Amino acid sequence: MAPPVTVYEVGPRDGLQNEARTVPPGDKLALVRALAEAGLRRIEATSFVSPRWIPQLADAAELTAALPRAEGVSYVVLVPNAKGLERLAEALASAGPGHAPVDAAVFLSASESHSRRNINKGIAEALDELAALVPAALARGLRVRGYVSTVWGCPYEGRVDPAQAVEIAHRLLVLGCHQVSLGDTIGVGTPSQTRDIVRRALAGARPEELALHMHDTRGTALANVLVGLEEGLTTFDSSIGGLGGCPYAPGASGNLATEDLVYMLHGMGLETGIDWERLVAAGALAQRLVGRRLPGKALQAELARAGAGA
Numbered sequence: 469m470a471p472p473v474t475v476y477e478v479g480p481r482d483g484l485q486n487e488a489r490t491v492p493p494g495d496k497l498a499l500v501r502a503l504a505e506a507g508l509r510r511i512e513a514t515s516f517v518s519p520r521w522i523p524q525l526a527d528a529a530e531l532t533a534a535l536p537r538a539e540g541v542s543y544v545v546l547v548p549n550a551k552g553l554e555r556l557a558e559a560l561a562s563a564g565p566g567h568a569p570v571d572a573a574v575f576l577s578a579s580e581s582h583s584r585r586n587i588n589k590g591i592a593e594a595l596d597e598l599a600a601l602v603p604a605a606l607a608r609g610l611r612v613r614g615y616v617s618t619v620w621g622c623p624y625e626g627r628v629d630p631a632q633a634v635e636i637a638h639r640l641l642v643l644g645c646h647q648v649s650l651g652d653t654i655g656v657g658t659p660s661q662t663r664d665i666v667r668r669a670l671a672g673a674r675p676e677e678l679a680l681h682m683h684d685t686r687g688t689a690l691a692n693v694l695v696g697l698e699e700g701l702t703t704f705d706s707s708i709g710g711l712g713g714c715p716y717a718p719g720a721s722g723n724l725a726t727e728d729l730v731y732m733l734h735g736m737g738l739e740t741g742i743d744w745e746r747l748v749a750a751g752a753l754a755q756r757l758v759g760r761r762l763p764g765k766a767l768q769a770e771l772a773r774a775g776a777g778a
């Protein structure tokens with residue numbers, strides 16, 4: 469039986485896309501393996517976006533073809549457009565029939581200015597593109613997840629209309645996405661706002677069709693997750709050690725750290741299927757690979773405790 473809460477790991481994609489140091493593919497695969505060994509079952513591995521826009525993920529094809537098969541683990545990769553889908557299909561074909569299970573994820577923003585900076589298109593144009601892309605991916609036998617970014621606020625426009633953001637999420641479900649992740653791309657959300665957004669979203673979606681993707685930029689990510697749990701959501705995105713952010717959202721460092729999320733969930737008696745010691749080992753590896761101290765609080769507390777011989 470699946471654990472009651474799914475921790476959806478985005479570090480290898482959302483984390484590494486925003487790190488100054490480009491991690492070589494072999495090291496990325498070591499991180500993916502460490503995450504799978506820790507018990508993470510949904511791992512977002514990479515992104516078939518333009519390597520000119522995100523050079524850190526230029527090895528998407530090589531990495532996807534080499535993803536390790538592991539019991540119960542499936543991977544997700546971002547595809548922004550038809551070209552990305554074609555590149556993904558080629559990577560899977562080159563890996564042969566024994567490749568690990570891989571889903572696709574599509575994304576767009578809830579605010580016009582972020583959309584233009586992130587994908588060079590406005591929201592209407594992006595929705596038109598996804599109206600063709602999602603069915604094309606489904607036709608290739610891929611499951612498709614959707615992302616809506618800047619739901620809680622936009623780095624360029626400030627306030628975002630929650631009704632518009634939620635309508636975009638519902639459109640993605642109608643197109644055939646099995647789940648839509650609502651993103652607080654710049655980490656501005658607070659609990660009352662989260663309750664409002666989640667309730668609006670649940671008016672047109674089942675709880676398992678929604679996920680929260682919180683950034684901890686202002687320290688509110690776990691409070692927002694708690695509201696999501698109270699409202700019945702069961703999937704939460706996080707990034708090992710708190711790697712990454714979004715390169716087109718200045719100041720948006722700090723995806724919610726997987727260790728912080730898992731520490732809270734386990735402390736609440738909620739099962740995730742994740743092994744704490746191995747998760748901390750994966751966080752320590754992520755920190756070594758990017759060569760900087762990661763912001764995850766639980767990770768740092770555990771490493772300090774280990775360093776002190778506790």
Ligand code: HMG
Nearest residue numbers: 516517518521548551552586587588615617618651653714
């Ligand atoms: P564009 O430049 O507008 O694309 O980029 P274009 O269609 O005009 O094509 C220009 C050139 O790029 C062409 O090559 C295309 O072939 C090529 P040329 O003919 O000049 O040699 N191209 C591609 N090459 C490889 N792969 C592709 C691809 N597409 C076009 N897929 C595009 C449009 C969307 C590709 C670009 O804007 C892009 O890659 N943006 C990156 C956006 C991104 O990755 N952002 C981060 C992910 S979203 C996120 O992190 C938020 C999230 O975590 C949730 C949250 O936190 O809230 C999901």
Ligand code: MG
Nearest residue numbers: 482713714723
């Ligand atoms: Mg993100």
